[in-house]
Amino acid sequence: MREILAGAVATFALIPEVIAFSVTAGVDPSVGLYSSFVISVVIALFGGRPAMISAAAGSVALVVAPLVRDHGIQYLFAAGLLAGMFQMLFGFARLSALMRYVSNSVRTGFVNALAVLIFAAQLPHILNAGAIGYAVIAAGLAIIYLVPRLTTRIPAPLICVVVLTALCSALNIAVPRIADLGQLPDGLPMFAWPNVAINLELLNIIFLPALAIAMVGLLESLMTAGVVDDQTGTPSNKDAEARGLGLANVATSLFGGIAGCGMIGQTVSNVKYGGRGRLSTLAAGGILLILMVALKGVVAQVPVAALVAIMIMVSIDTFDWGSLRRLRGTPLLSNLVMLVTVAVTILSHNLSMGVLVGVLMSGVFFAAKVARMQSVRRDGDSYVVEGQIFFASADAFIDAFDPLNHQGPVTIDLSRAQLWDITALAAVEKVRDRFARNGLAVTVVGMNATSGLAVPKVP
Template sequence: MTLSISHYRAEWFADPRAARRDVLAGMVGTFALIPEVIAFSVVAGIDPEVGLFASFVIGIVIAVFGGRPAMISGAAGSVALVAAALVHAHGLPYLLAATLLAGLFQIVFGLMKLDVLMRFVSRSVRTGFVNALAILIFSAQVPQMLGVSWHSYAMIGLGLAIIYLLPKLTAAIPSPLVCVVVLTVVSMLIPMPLRLVGDLGRLPSSLPSLHLSQIPFDLATLRIVAPYALAMAAVGLLESMMTARVVDDLTETTSSKARECTGLGLANVAAGLFGGIAGCGMIGQTVGNVRYGGRGRLSTLVAGVFLLIVMVPLRPWIAQVPVAALVAIMIMVSISTFSWNSLRDLARHPKVSGVVMLATVAVTVGTHDLSAGVAVGVLLSGVFFAFKVTRMMRVTIDYDAASDTRIYTVSGQIFFASAEIFADHFDLRDSAQRVRIDLTDAHLWDITAVGALEEVASTMRRHGISVEIVGLNAASAILVDRHAPLMRERPA
């Protein structure tokens, strides 16, 4: 327990220098958070203040109970796409109920340690996920750059210049933060036709308060919200687990994915109680936070708290921030999120890995659904892996003239994908009187494999051939005894 408390304390305050970096990186994360939360709130059919309040609550709770330090979570991502259908069909009160139920589902998933399912997501799928998200982040900025005056393009260019050139002079203050301040001052001193943050939608004007849903909590309500809640929980966990894995890779550290599941569940329950939409890990903002020095839980907390400070007390000022500043930040986030090495790796890595990565990107970008892209990537990874293992199975055939015995020596894995190929190697009307099937270097994985072996043995025996099966390992023998006990018996 002492070690655990010490480790937890280190995640908050490693040293004063790290704490300073966490605070500044968290502030940058807030400015990267605002435009995406507002945009996804519009997608979900709710007021921006609902998403912003939820992001504040989620940020506070996940900083304390989450399993991945330096990870920023908020009300955005594919969760908003799932929520949109519920809001349009039944309204905001049902969304709040679904948010509460989604949080409870996630807590249960975390306690059951279902995070182990992430082990089935290959590196190619994770790379495709990251690249697709970078493309979606950039494409989300395109509407802000259409139908605008040249002043907007000039301000975006100035913002990008500050973001990329300032670090060459000093790294004392994150350049995105300087970008926001400078562009805001310039727009206030030099009047020009620019879109401001205040033009994106209604901003919070008060602190969030406890919000109890007015809908009846009965079976009819449960039937309405449960399917949406389960989908929101699954999509939210998927994005959060992927984001946590990306941070693990960037920081070369490990984290508790099960704790992240329960932490996100608690955060979403709290968001629902305060009238907010469910959220999940936000990879773009998280990558930006890590890139600018965020490593501890303090950066996650600052991102949430600073969001409330910025959006409520400083609401009149933040409303004057030009959208061009936020667009510049998000372009930087998309560029830093994209795995540029993956383009070079397409020529170096196995082709199937490239196909999986590109398919994940294509499906995600095409559907704007991160879960759909990952599902396709995982499915392709499984298919390609099964195909590769199937090709590794070998059957060699020898003949012992002295005993008139045909010997089939099998090596490799026999399962649903290779069972038919395995069976095709046998001559079911063999001219030899005896057949020996040596499985010493093989393994039977499922009932399909057992069924194939049983069919081969029984067919040969019907044709008067004596069949002997040898070399079954313990696991394969148990499978055979359970599902085909007569197969191992030899004819008299």
């Protein structure tokens, strides 16, 4: 029961976002809702991270919007189908290990930026709510945060939805309802192959969008899986998650849905209210379908303000507030990476862009730090080199040698150094050539075997 109720909370957290993301993508809200049902069911059965909620997502909507605008919805289905195949290939190739290169600073920035974007998505509803709307939102937040002090057997967001819907209907309070957000589904999703001609022109149109969908979806799903790993203290199979997501996107594209990925806000909500297994994910999709089809008339009357209150709670729970307290004790460059990840994500409304910039910054800062871990010590006509020699430290290595202050043969001892790349080898060659131009013979000794590089000894 706990799993089912947690899934129900995730369902109500899904509805407003999925409808909003469908509008962003340029498709009918029913497309996003069908997609969320299909993806939830498939990922519950075949995914690698139990308790994770996957559905139509804003990051994917931003990618596909130009495709839908220029070529139509059938090309969206075709691109989603190809994207799912890419993701399955990614999973079978076991490429999830690449996620280890995403630093904790980037992950924290990803989570915090997403919390801000979730809250920002509610601002249009909040700013246009009016006095009555503000009162309903405030009542919803009061229920969400006060009810757990009385009981935790039923998730507070569910009580919020039921109470506010009954109250607004009984008192005939004039507030926007879910029915005002867009057309809801009229029946079950139907299997249909994308109505496009299969030829090279199709591949030319959908290849890059499909690749973008695949990469953005994988990035967001694997990052979300990592957040759940941390929150629950349990491991997950990231390659299985990639394969499951790919299969889910293939399935949803064949049932008239938009491709999707992991939803961190809804996942955090699911985990918070007791979701730990696959049943909660399955329940989220199943309850969504029941609400949208069998109970469409009832769901249509749910106040948007109730959903806004839930999403405000989700954004608050998603944000890593401890990261603000840790700013003083965390290295400056790590803080900078986290803050830039947040800023780029918010400004671009693109999670993958923020993560990409954060990863690049982390790599540059790490290379700069390692580059300083080298020294060249002179002892007469001999040099002893210690530390790491690679593209970022090669220039400093070259500048450490002075051919003008030697009269006899020179020895360079690299036994305490590590050469990492072709730039390091080129640096050693340049040092040798400098001495040679001054008529000095150079002997390089101690070349480390692990570098895989070889510098010939010069007589």
